Amino acid sequence: MAEFKLKIRRFDPESGTAPYWDEHTVDLEPHRSVLEGILQARNEKDGSIGVRCSCRSAICGSCGVRVNGKPGLACHTHLDDALASAGEDGVIEVEPMGNMPIIKDLIVDMDAVHWKKIQRVTPWLIGKEPVPEREYIVSRESMIDVTQSMACIQCGACVSDCLSMEVDPLFVGPAALAKTYRFVGDPRDAAHEQRLKDLGDDKHGIYDCTHCFKCIEACPKGVAPMNQIMRLRRIAGNDFHIKDRNNGERHEAAFVKNIEKNGILHEADLLPDSYGGKFHPRAVPELISSLPIVMTALLRRKMTPAKALLHPHRAPDGVKKIYEVVEGRDQRNEFNLYISGTDADNEGTAEVAEAIEAAEPAGVAPDGSAGSSA
Amino acid sequence: MKVAYWPGCVSRGFTSELHGSMAAVAPMLDIELVELDRANCCGAGVIAEHSQELADTLNARTFALAQQEITQGADLMMNICSTCQGAQSECQQRLDASADYRAQVNETLADEGLEYQDGIINKNFLWVLVEDIGLDKLKTLVRQPLTDLRVGPFYGCYIVRPTDRLDINRAQPRDEYLGQVIETLGGTVIDYAGSHKCCGFPIITMNKAASLEQAGRHLGDAVDAEADCLVTPCPLCHLNLDLQQPMAAKQVGRELNMPVLHLPQLVGLALGISPEDLGLQHHIVKPTSVIDWSQAVVGGVGGW
Numbered sequence: 001m002a003e004f005k006l007k008i009r010r011f012d013p014e015s016g017t018a019p020y021w022d023e024h025t026v027d028l029e030p031h032r033s034v035l036e037g038i039l040q041a042r043n044e045k046d047g048s049i050g051v052r053c054s055c056r057s058a059i060c061g062s063c064g065v066r067v068n069g070k071p072g073l074a075c076h077t078h079l080d081d082a083l084a085s086a087g088e089d090g091v092i093e094v095e096p097m098g099n100m101p102i103i104k105d106l107i108v109d110m111d112a113v114h115w116k117k118i119q120r121v122t123p124w125l126i127g128k129e130p131v132p133e134r135e136y137i138v139s140r141e142s143m144i145d146v147t148q149s150m151a152c153i154q155c156g157a158c159v160s161d162c163l164s165m166e167v168d169p170l171f172v173g174p175a176a177l178a179k180t181y182r183f184v185g186d187p188r189d190a191a192h193e194q195r196l197k198d199l200g201d202d203k204h205g206i207y208d209c210t211h212c213f214k215c216i217e218a219c220p221k222g223v224a225p226m227n228q229i230m231r232l233r234r235i236a237g238n239d240f241h242i243k244d245r246n247n248g249e250r251h252e253a254a255f256v257k258n259i260e261k262n263g264i265l266h267e268a269d270l271l272p273d274s275y276g277g278k279f280h281p282r283a284v285p286e287l288i289s290s291l292p293i294v295m296t297a298l299l300r301r302k303m304t305p306a307k308a309l310l311h312p313h314r315a316p317d318g319v320k321k322i323y324e325v326v327e328g329r330d331q332r333n334e335f336n337l338y339i340s341g342t343d344a345d346n347e348g349t350a351e352v353a354e355a356i357e358a359a360e361p362a363g364v365a366p367d368g369s370a371g372s373s374a
Numbered sequence: 375m376k377v378a379y380w381p382g383c384v385s386r387g388f389t390s391e392l393h394g395s396m397a398a399v400a401p402m403l404d405i406e407l408v409e410l411d412r413a414n415c416c417g418a419g420v421i422a423e424h425s426q427e428l429a430d431t432l433n434a435r436t437f438a439l440a441q442q443e444i445t446q447g448a449d450l451m452m453n454i455c456s457t458c459q460g461a462q463s464e465c466q467q468r469l470d471a472s473a474d475y476r477a478q479v480n481e482t483l484a485d486e487g488l489e490y491q492d493g494i495i496n497k498n499f500l501w502v503l504v505e506d507i508g509l510d511k512l513k514t515l516v517r518q519p520l521t522d523l524r525v526g527p528f529y530g531c532y533i534v535r536p537t538d539r540l541d542i543n544r545a546q547p548r549d550e551y552l553g554q555v556i557e558t559l560g561g562t563v564i565d566y567a568g569s570h571k572c573c574g575f576p577i578i579t580m581n582k583a584a585s586l587e588q589a590g591r592h593l594g595d596a597v598d599a600e601a602d603c604l605v606t607p608c609p610l611c612h613l614n615l616d617l618q619q620p621m622a623a624k625q626v627g628r629e630l631n632m633p634v635l636h637l638p639q640l641v642g643l644a645l646g647i648s649p650e651d652l653g654l655q656h657h658i659v660k661p662t663s664v665i666d667w668s669q670a671v672v673g674g675v676g677g678w
């Protein structure tokens with residue numbers, strides 16, 4: 001056994017008292033979890049500590065908290081690891097998650113924020129018509145593709161630290177958008193385009209993510225919500241050509257073209273092009289509103305007018321060739337490490353797969369057709 | 375040491391003072407910069423948003439060009455942009471993971487006679503400073519310690535997250551390096567809420583209010599923590615924090631006036647280079663609070 005000092009953030013909005021820190025020493029094996037530490041403090045020291053938990057094995061998603069400032073599952077954080085990331089005083093800090101109102105102490109109101117946003121994205125399958133008499137038949141690969149977003153346990157850790165949500169509480173957010181990909185990536189769903197159109201029309205939808213990686217870092221299940229958002233953007237822009245209200249698709253297209261033309265980024269063209277070109281009606285107010293900034297930039301000689309208007313760069317042929325080849329492919333190539341793993345991870349798995357296949361009795365192939373195995 | 379140097383795009387455009395100040399401090403730190411002038415933009419995450427393979431292939435091309443320099447004696451590839459670091463590391467992770475994928479990408483590069491071999495070392499100037507030059511050596515080079523200067527670090531998302539991809543861990547606390555450098559240069563590190571948050575730049579054209587709100591808040595937090603200035607290893611952060619600062623101030627409804635320095639500028643000041651040679655006169659927010667700290671160099675800045 002070892003002693004650990006826990007500093008717990010306490011707050012009862014109904015009490016009228018400001019939040020405060022409460023310190024307890026607990027006695028547990030170092031590999032025990034922070035959750036067990038909190039529960040020991042509650043059971044032996046102060047029964048009024050508010051904490052939510054259920055499975056204690058990182059599957060129900062109810063114990064999301066911040067430990068030493070980082071969001072995660074209390075039941076999935078070892079005390080010794082928490083101590084190692086603690087400050088110099090060796091005290092483990094436990095706080096409620098962010099971006100959601102506090103109900104009491106470590107318990108936040110998931111309904112008011114997280115679940116509302118999940119409901120916002122129609123989190124169920126809208127089956128393709130006609131509904132087959134028996135099950136929908138899909139290829140195995142297409143379902144593997146959505147397993148990453150299916151791994152979500154709705155703990156809210158990503159929501160807690162989302163930096164877009166911090167400044168724009170209306171942002172649909174990482175968990176709900178990862179959930180969206182779960183259906184947009186599902187071949188049985190009939191509403192891919194509507195779902196994306198809806199989230200492109202919403203100013204707080206897929207193009208409101210600031211690409212800060214916080215949700216990737218926060219997620220205890222490897223869902224990488226930001227990566228799912230980028231996949232939604234790829235499908236919205238490339239496959240459905242959806243023009244969103246945030247100019248996200250235009251900005252992306254302008255950037256991609258800018259590099260094709262210049263090899264390196266030519267910022268002076270990017271801004272107007274992101275709004276549809278220098279003469280596009282939407283570009284005009286935008287350019288006027290940023291005029292004072294451009295003027296000061298010119299005055300400070302950050303930019304010379306010549307540099308802003310002329311094009312000193314032309315893309316090398318190598319860059320043009322890359323665009324030709326990659327943009328010319330029939331299908332987008334996406335390499336998802338979560339699904340494929342690295343060569344080092346996969347060493348030896350080919351043999352295993354063969355062995356399994358050899359052992360399997362002949363029967364129905366994954367795509368539903370009658371097949372035979374070797 | 376000799377490095378295959380990728381300056382990035384913005385450091386040669388809107389923040390040309392960054393490229394200039396890097397060129398000014400390099401010889402004093404004994405870094406020889408071999409510029410990768412045929413290389414291309416990293417895509418800043420935006421090209422990957424359009425097509426992963428396109429971003430991966432473009433960066434494989436840059437890596438291959440850097441590897442040519444490395445075979446000719448450069449120690450590693452160096453960048454001066456958090457966003458380049460993050461976007462390039464992301465592509466590198468995919469490229470290094472699979473020989474099959476790499477082969478496909480290299481096929482596209484073959485026409486130009488280029489080939490990327492896995493395992494390139496690509497580091498931001500901040501990492502080079504701490505890991506390859508070393509803080510001890512840096513300390514001996516300081517001519518003009520930043521005594522009494524209160525500096526807030528601002529990292530930029532791409533250089534601190536995700537920690538596993540960027541090899542940030544207890545043995546290698548890359549997310550604390552800016553503080554270490556500020557201390558080594560004789561300054562005081564300011565702890566404030568925004569140091570590791572997002573500057574808002576990626577959504578400046580998509581949700582301007584939210585973008586400026588982010589920049590404005592972090593700058594305001596730094597003001598409240600009584601910082602004299604911020605320092606950043608990322609030119610894109612600099613755009614939102616300095617160039618857009620007047621708009622950010624409007625958005626959050628308070629005066630900010632927080633000078634933001636590029637990392638090589640802060641290093642350069644401590645090494646005794648004049649503010650003018652470091653391009654401080656090109657900033658939107660005049661770094662007077664930074665310059666005033668040392669009477670000796672005030673004269674050099676003039677001509678606002």
Ligand code: SF4
Nearest residue numbers: 054055056059060061
């Ligand atoms: S949801 Fe499942 S894992 Fe979680 S507490 Fe309930 S039974 Fe246990």
Ligand code: SF4
Nearest residue numbers: 162209210212213215
């Ligand atoms: S990457 Fe996007 S969704 Fe994820 S935390 Fe940042 S802003 Fe939120």
Ligand code: SF4
Nearest residue numbers: 152153155156158219
């Ligand atoms: S995506 Fe990850 S962090 Fe977010 S709710 Fe799901 S499991 Fe939790």
Ligand code: SF4
Nearest residue numbers: 382383384416457458
């Ligand atoms: S991140 Fe910016 S500076 Fe770096 S290469 Fe990309 S566009 Fe250029």
Ligand code: FES
Nearest residue numbers: 056058061063075
């Ligand atoms: S208690 Fe269920 S995830 Fe922690």
